[in-house]
Amino acid sequence: MYWLSRQKLPRKAGMAASLGTAVHASIEDLLQIDLTNRKPDQTHWLPEMAENFLKQRWEEEKEIFHSTPRRPMWKEKEWDKAKKMQRGAIKMLLEFVGANGVTPLKTTVALWNSILSRVIAVEGELRTKDNRLMGRLDMLFADVDNQGQLQGWIVADLKTGRAPNEELKPEVQRQLLLYRDILLSNNPNAPPVKTEGWYTANATRYTATGGPVIDDALKAWEETKPSPTPLKATPGQSSCGGFCDWKAWCPHWWNWRLENGTLGSEDFSDSVILLHHFDDNNGTGIAEICEPANAEGRAMPTGIQIPISFDGRGKEALQELLSTGHQGPIFIGSAMTNRDTWRVGHWCDVLPWSPIPDA
Numbered sequence: 001m002y003w004l005s006r007q008k009l010p011r012k013a014g015m016a017a018s019l020g021t022a023v024h025a026s027i028e029d030l031l032q033i034d035l036t037n038r039k040p041d042q043t044h045w046l047p048e049m050a051e052n053f054l055k056q057r058w059e060e061e062k063e064i065f066h067s068t069p070r071r072p073m074w075k076e077k078e079w080d081k082a083k084k085m086q087r088g089a090i091k092m093l094l095e096f097v098g099a100n101g102v103t104p105l106k107t108t109v110a111l112w113n114s115i116l117s118r119v120i121a122v123e124g125e126l127r128t129k130d131n132r133l134m135g136r137l138d139m140l141f142a143d144v145d146n147q148g149q150l151q152g153w154i155v156a157d158l159k160t161g162r163a164p165n166e167e168l169k170p171e172v173q174r175q176l177l178l179y180r181d182i183l184l185s186n187n188p189n190a191p192p193v194k195t196e197g198w199y200t201a202n203a204t205r206y207t208a209t210g211g212p213v214i215d216d217a218l219k220a221w222e223e224t225k226p227s228p229t230p231l232k233a234t235p236g237q238s239s240c241g242g243f244c245d246w247k248a249w250c251p252h253w254w255n256w257r258l259e260n261g262t263l264g265s266e267d268f269s270d271s272v273i274l275l276h277h278f279d280d281n282n283g284t285g286i287a288e289i290c291e292p293a294n295a296e297g298r299a300m301p302t303g304i305q306i307p308i309s310f311d312g313r314g315k316e317a318l319q320e321l322l323s324t325g326h327q328g329p330i331f332i333g334s335a336m337t338n339r340d341t342w343r344v345g346h347w348c349d350v351l352p353w354s355p356i357p358d359a
């Protein structure tokens with residue numbers, strides 16, 4: 001998966017990622033505003049400003065999304081979710097300066113300025129001096145005590161995904177600790193650095209704890225240096241079965257499924273087909289299921305033909321593919337295969353089947 005992600009193959013746009021980026025950017029906007037022309041005790045300004053920033057970022061993300069050829073459907077109704085996430089982030093910022101229970105409407109200019117006074121950096125790039133490791137820093141804050149004395153730095157990573165039950169997942173701990181380690185390696189005289197995951201879903205901050213991880217990260221960097229041949233594949237339920245975006249270029253999931261007898265057996269299945277007939281108007285057609293003929297993923301027709309129906313973004317993606325003159329096997333990701341007629345809808349990948357051999 002990692003190796004394929006480094007081969008300049010077409011990337012897939014996703015609603016969750018676009019939504020997260022828009023929320024991140026809107027919070028970063030709010031942390032870089034200039035409020036000098038407003039009265040310190042002014043209230044009622046924050047909700048509108050926050051929504052305007054979010055709207056602007058939302059529209060930007062929508063445009064990027066629609067200009068990405070490999071994309072599902074844009075879900076306008078997720079706007080409410082984005083607003084909720086932004087509210088969660090604002091709540092954490094207010095609590096960070098001790099303003100628990102203060103609503104955005106009641107937030108004074110002076111209060112927001114006290115948040116701004118704690119900001120050291122927003123949306124920075126963390127990079128080791130040898131250029132090997134990098135991370136994107138969302139927010140770096142000054143940690144101050146009641147007397148206003150600097151106690152340390154806080155690296156805050158805004159998280160718009162699902163919040164952890166109790167503790168951060170090990171991979172998130174590791175990511176946050178790596179930010180701390182990169183920061184410390186570049187700033188040997190830094191005060192104590194804490195890293196926190198700020199989860200917008202439940203407006204809760206989680207602190208990452210643990211020793212240095214930078215040596216392990218450098219080891220991993222060595223092992224994942226781009227190589228001319230793919231890294232060893234590890235097909236399985238938790239890798240291919242989940243959210244691998246690179247199946248159209250990987251022969252391994254296909255052979256793995258054939259060998260364990262699960263090819264096309266789930267309600268939503270990945271498959272490689274030959275399209276024998278397609279009606280451009282109503283999106284229906286006849287597909288022939290293929291099976292892998294060898295380890296390299298050469299497609300072999302099985303003679304099994306099934307009615308298939310393309311709609312929405314799935315139909316558009318097929319039409320775009322056919323308009324390039326493509327003939328031959330087509331990879332369909334996550335088609336609904338539990339009915340007599342397979343359905344390829346807005347959530348599906350429709351790509352030319354082009355497996356990259358290991359050798």
Ligand code: SF4
Nearest residue numbers: 001239240244250253
């Ligand atoms: S389909 Fe499976 S084996 Fe292939 S790259 Fe993705 S996760 Fe790895």
